Amino acid sequence: MSRFIVALAALLLSVCPLHAAEKIKVGFLSTMSGPSAALGIDIRDGFALAMQQNGGKLGGLAAELVVGDDQQNADTGKQLIERLLKKDRVDFVTGIVFTNVMLAVAPAVFDAQTFLISANATPSQLSGEGCSPWFFSTSWQNDGAHEAAGKYIADKGYSSVVLIAPNYPAGKDALTGFKRFYKGTVIDEMYTKLGQLDYAAELAQVRAAKPQAVYIFLPGGMGVNFIKQYNAAGLNRSMVLVGPGFSADEDVIKAVGEPMAGMFNTAQWAHDLDNAQNKRFVADFRKQYGRTPTVYASQGYDAAQLIDAAVRGVKGKIEDKAALRKAFEAADFPSVRGDFAFNVNHVPIQNYYLRQVVKGADGKLTNKLVSTILTAHKDAYAAACKMK
């Protein structure tokens, strides 16, 4: 009897894909609590804004966002992804901020033959040999901004640096990327606990090391606290602090305030980047949420746009995974960073810019585009990717 019912159910299920889906579900797994909550929330808001501009639809289909908070914890992320895939049965997964969560959940998503659109974490593990046909990134390979920063610091002629990053995969990627383009003396590499908030011990060591520049890869609340404490300790008087774009983004500026002025940082996007889509994005985002979008928000926005374009490309027949993949690979949408193409590993080939925190027209601190550091930059791992 039960076997009969199972067979019947299987038959019904196998019939379904003949029709185009009527509604798509997007599993949005991200970090939305704790010191780095702002990151996940920015990605979500960017994603939601794009959906809203499309009338609540993606690729012409009604879309539902199923949100899960991974609390920056790989374990929690793994449990949530099981639920998203097996209970909610989402069609796409996106939103993941942190690389440790990404590495923990990615295999399960790939096993379920579900597309994973990264709106931030793009670790080396998924960019080279371990690249996957189910993975696309609308952000940047984890090394990118740091490679740009390494090049900038080298070009400026700072001959010694201290590097600080959390002790997790993206932290190691970051410092590897930095060193790929920086050939001066690295006096010290400090790895701190992920989520650490008190940097007194590290700052004392930095003071003793006397470098010309300090480069930090400290996302979210970690960066906020580090910069505050760095200035409170008076280190800004004797050395230069440089970070990737998100360490000096609008949320950090708001939290830290005045001491941020003048800080250089590197990213693949800036809110004053001159293209039509970006102008619309920034204006609408400010109107909707009353704040200037961050790099994270732009990545979330582009993730939604990419899904929108791909679903549209297959005319809503998202069960045809091969066609859908082709549509993803085309990246046929106006990105807020300007045009870009996917490399073989599904990671963007794009420019990286130098930005600086300065006083805006309204007298408030904000980022300003300074120059282009790397043009149509390809990541170092793509060559090792043999996409199946």
Place this chain on the structure above:
Amino acid sequence: MAELLRLRGLVKRFGGLAATDGVDWSVAQGEVHALIGPNGAGKTTLVHLISGASSPDAGEVHFAGSDVTRASMHARVRRGLVRSYQVTSIFRRLSALDNAMLAVQAGRGSSLRFWSPPQADAGIARDARALLARVGLDERADVAAGTLAHGEQRKLEVALALAVRPTLLLLDEPMAGMGPEESQRMIELIQRLAQEVTIVLVEHDMDAVFKLAHRISVLVSGRIIASGEPEEIRRDAQVRRAYLGEELGRAA
């Protein structure tokens, strides 16, 4: 008579105070040897040292011909040196039978057996019931020990000590807190036990002491000041002066 227990120069200090101050003492096989002394004389400390609950700062404890000074309490129990407690120490939440069974099981080889229940070993239950009968608690086997009357709890306490077939039984104030009638029954019990095992009796009840003891030793300020047969002790001027005067007079 052969010597069963021998203490040599036993010292135990707490801070600056020597609670046991160079005790040399022996107990012979088969006797009931009472240890008396005023409160704070160090009786309990001495019992702890003999039973292995604490270890001495100096001196030796010999039992049945071997040095057990460094042996743990359970190792001494295995050799036959068993104590009961002044403050009743039984398994209050368990039935009297379970109390007895736990004690009997201890004397029946290793309990590192993880598969069969002890009920499967009929011998344990049988011996436990016999043990309860021996102290007169066979009617109360299924009662939780904590709800037994005080005198019954004291008997159970003795039963637990008996279960492991001791050669020397250290009874620490078995009559503590008992009424005259209960005391009388406990005295009878001890008299019966005395025919099988050597007993060291630490007791305040002088009536009981003089009824039961073959020999009596007097502990004052951590030292044995006198040791001998009841009549000698009764007559010993030093003992009278130091401690017994009034109580002894009344007992006599």
Place this chain on the structure above:
Amino acid sequence: MDLILILEQGLNGLQFGLMLFLLAAGLTLVFGIMDMINLAHGSLYMIGAYLAALVLGSTGSFLLAVCGALAGTAAIGMLIEIGILRRLYARDHLSQVLATFALLLIANEAMRILFGSQSLALNPPEVLSGPVELLPGFLYPAYRLLIIAVGLAVALLLYLLVAKTRVGMLVRAGASNREMALAMGVNVKALFTAVFGVGAALCALAGAMLGPLLAVEVGMGESILILAFVVIVIGGIGSIRGALAGALIVGVVDTLGRTLLPMSLRAVLPPAVASNLGPSLASILIYVLMAGVLFWRPQGLFPARG
């Protein structure tokens, strides 16, 4: 070796240790007097920090924020004591662990509902946001100096309170011998409630002072709670003096360990390996210390009893 580095790390350790002391002081009294394991103690620290953020947001005054946090948290602490914890004193440690673990979960969610999941960033008063030059070439954050000053003042105050006043004597009596305190006929219930209130206020002080340095967030009490337990076990449960000594030991060992361990490791290992191993080994250090103390001096360094 760099003298300034050692000095700076010493001050950092002192600052960290003094804040730990504020938490440990309340915990050790509750533990010692009421024989109560309170896993929700860290939640009072969190509540204090949130209250401070709330008052700071609406008044803009840091001093008011600290006072508000102290008063509010003390009140909340006493309410919890009267409403719930009082029923648990006579229960076994297991029930206490479960009940206070439940309180911890409830407090976390309550804060999340009231203030959202995002952490709040507090800023120290403007005048204290920069450094002070203590020695030529040695700049130290002014705000951390304030924390050290406050910590020392509170430690002194607590010492006077416990050592010199009648209430303090009762508290000490309670910590070393509960029955005696009961026999002395003091209103034990009121005393317990008051002690709990003071403990809560000390937590709030730590929360309010550390808020601008760290972040005000849900779950901030958990990691520091475990450290506070380590402190009181090292110092001896029930002893204020022990809590202070334990807190300073943990603070200094942890902070100096984070510097000196990588340094000494670097002498024998490649820099990347050394700086990776260092912080983690340093965090193990205090637990090794605690296990060692428990093993050799089970009652702690300054036992309150016996």
Place this chain on the structure above:
Amino acid sequence: MGVRLDHPLRSVVALPVLIALIAFPLLMQVIDEPFYVVLASRILIFALVATSLNLLVGFGGMVSFGHAAFLGAGAYVVAILMQHGVTSAWIAWPAAVAVAGVAALLIGAISLRTRGVYFIMITLAFAQMMYFIFVSLKAYGGDDGLPLPSRSIVAPALDLSSDVAFYYVVLAFVLLGFFLFARLVNSRFGRVLQGIRENETRMEAVGYPVYRYKLVAFVIAGAAAGLGGALLVNQNELASPAMLNWPQSGMLLTMVILGGVGFLWGGAIGAVVLLLLEEVLATYTIHWQLGVGLVLLAVVLFAPNGLSTLRKSTGAQARDG
């Protein structure tokens, strides 16, 4: 106030539970809810681990606040061996059990010299030490943990990546573990353990080497938790330091207390109730921890010996009446 030393595994209770557990995945297939098979595997694993902790807390009177250390040790052994190419469950899982057992032997040997609240604290300290050691092992993932490329291989024909197959493997181990546990608590050893819980000094005085028995129990419980860890890491396909952190130990202890300390089914019931409570509340509100907290608090205040007391009191009435 009476406490019984025997804890019969009544077939009236055990058989229906057994049948339900075996039938469960089939049922879920019929109603097409595969997620609940995943959830059930997770609950079963925690039932095993909580039961092993109950052996310590409920039967031996040893309140260990560091049981997560052994869970984590088992998990990491499997993950680390797999990183080095050992995929066979026949090697990795026994290794997990052995390593967790050895860890328990070392930690227990030192911790069991302390009593009461100091024991709680020293077990906590050792677990935190293990936590930080794994955080520092960068070669094995450090902070972010060590993902498994795939689940362990039991037999070529048995693909554990199928959630249903994995469920049955978990079920087999948990049933075996529970059955051994039920034998153990009723054995001579189990009675000795309970005797120690009731009155340690007295046990020593009737001649039991108490320390040795406690240590053996500690090692058995640690090894069983190690098995739980080996299963859990296969379920999650990730070994992470969070598995060893103290809130995990707190959760395990909560399960035991919730289900009933010293009650045969205590650990299992606690795991089922707590994890289901989480799951159910989480579907209604993101603030599910509030609900969990309130329920726990209510249990402590109104059902002092865990949920099993509700059953026990009715059972006692039935016996008396």
